[in-house]
Amino acid sequence: MTPNLHITSQQIRIFEAVARNLSYTKAAEELGLSQPAVSIQMKRLEENNDVKFIEVIGKKLYLTRPGERMLKSCQRILDELHDLNGHIKSAQQKIEGELKIAVVTPAKYFMPYILKAFLNRYPDVRPAITVINRRRILDELKQNQYDLSIMGRVPEELKLDSFPFFQNELVVAAPAKHRLSKEKRIPISEIATERFLMREKGSGIRMSVEDRFAENGIIIEPYMELGSTESIKQAVMAGLGISVLPKQAIRIEAKHGHLDILDVEGFPVIRDWYVAKMKDKNLHPAAQAFVDFLNSIDIERLLAMSDTR
Amino acid sequence: MTPNLHITSQQIRIFEAVARNLSYTKAAEELGLSQPAVSIQMKRLEENNDVKFIEVIGKKLYLTRPGERMLKSCQRILDELHDLNGHIKSAQQKIEGELKIAVVTPAKYFMPYILKAFLNRYPDVRPAITVINRRRILDELKQNQYDLSIMGRVPEELKLDSFPFFQNELVVAAPAKHRLSKEKRIPISEIATERFLMREKGSGIRMSVEDRFAENGIIIEPYMELGSTESIKQAVMAGLGISVLPKQAIRIEAKHGHLDILDVEGFPVIRDWYVAKMKDKNLHPAAQAFVDFLNSIDIERLLAMSDTR
DNA sequence: AAAATTCATAAACAAATGTATATGCATCCT
DNA sequence: AGGATGCATATACATTTGTTTATGAATTTT
8 A cells, every 4th residue: 555645635725726826926815825835835745745746947837747747636636625515515505305204103194294295395305204113213213224203202211302293182072962971981892883984094094093993903884984074073063973083173163062072991092293313313404394394384284284184 | 606615634534434434443543543533533524614424323423414425525535646646656756758858950960869779778758859049948948848958068147957978079080191181270171172981861970060061161072972980981091082080989090090180170070968957947757867868878889889970 | 237026945933733641421232 | 230342522732834024046027
């Protein structure tokens, strides 16, 4: 291995300016240095490497052959640094590129709608969503596999920074004065016998609800399928059956007694959603923008609008 | 104009090693530095440019996106420096490339033979010979147009380094006891009537002699053309005619009275040859080799062998 | 021939860069 | 749980880099 050239980046800059101007004085002016500073650096450069790069003949400067070669290299290097600078500076500002997010299984029901809205605002971001279980999220976060993760609980052991961005509470809504309205801790199996109004298959909220019943070994047969949260709400109030709805969506109606919230075992399904990152992890602009986005938007409204909870 | 990236070449080396090893400790070992030295430089690099290049998560290092970009650039720069180093180191040793020599008009008669011998030894040199007059040589030397110049007198005014490498003295040789042997200061016109033995057309020495006569308005008609200095010498001794020969070549014969040297006006033609360069001029290896070559060879013998004076 | 320009050099000093040693702290491994 | 490992930080110091000012030497311009 040959010992490399002994040169500082300042010497590169100075040499380039000197070689281009063929003048120490002009180079010094251009770089905002004193003339002796330039002279000294050039002298050191030559002494350190035991090469003559510059000849002063009469009053004019000439490059030796190694000097010509050196100029080429210096210019290439300065170009490279300039490019690099541009890339970095712009990459620090532009919201673009890959955004790797690990998502805990139940979040997959609503994440697409959030992402859709996010991409609408920042079309140059390429999100990569991985749906994995909680344990693996923690492991892989530790290994810096993701920029962010979305989960329902934040483990305390780990060095995570986390921010809540969404509280979702799914309650069982029944027509006013339903036979179970006054009951406490209604067994989940009791509910299963009711007429169930549900969103169409594939709806996020329907899947969430089905999952919850499935955990208790119950499979719900929908009595009727309706296309939106709003229409289900109306149908419940009309006495067509019961349903599971976001508490937020029926808050006013429940208050006025237009429908009742049943106290069923396993309900409400409370979902507090957090976005988390490793404490030492540096968020690139796209990731930071996503966090900001989560904090700034009204997720209830977004999901209601997309009608997908 | 964007302010350029603030980075030292040491930081480039350190960053590259860190990014490649993904370890400060290993990078430090590789570079023969202490671990804190590496840590500090990386920290300064990031602080100075307000960018995070490296993330330490748990115990492992990861490159951020700017870090990845940085690594690319660092590797390109190090490659460039490595190439540069190679070029310079080899260019410092190899005797090759262009060798620009300015030659005063009369030297053109013998230079080709010297060059031929030089190229025989150093085939990778590409000599560029320019034949110009003395005044222009001085001007253009000052402007660093040539590596070397060949001339007969060295002006004292100028800052030239010069070395004599060849003394040539052309004398008029006549058969022993020639009718003009005792004469002093024989007019050049007197000689013109003699039978002249000469080398074939194109011979360096013939051109040199013809030039000298031409300066006096005399055109010599050769009585006989012979192929070598040696055969002319024999012919002169045999009484066939007179000729102009290097004094060196007939020194012994003249001493023993086998032929006479005539004291003709304008003779001997004395040529002291110097190789010169500007005092501050740096000779590259090929140029230095040429100077050494001139000093080391026996030019009399070389020219005699090529039979061209 | 005098004046202006340009590079070289020196001295004295200020700032930055780079270093080793020692130590702390967190993580990883066993 | 305990030891080993790896990075961060503090301190103190050495070296390098850059500064101004002054001056010298040489060349070019006027």
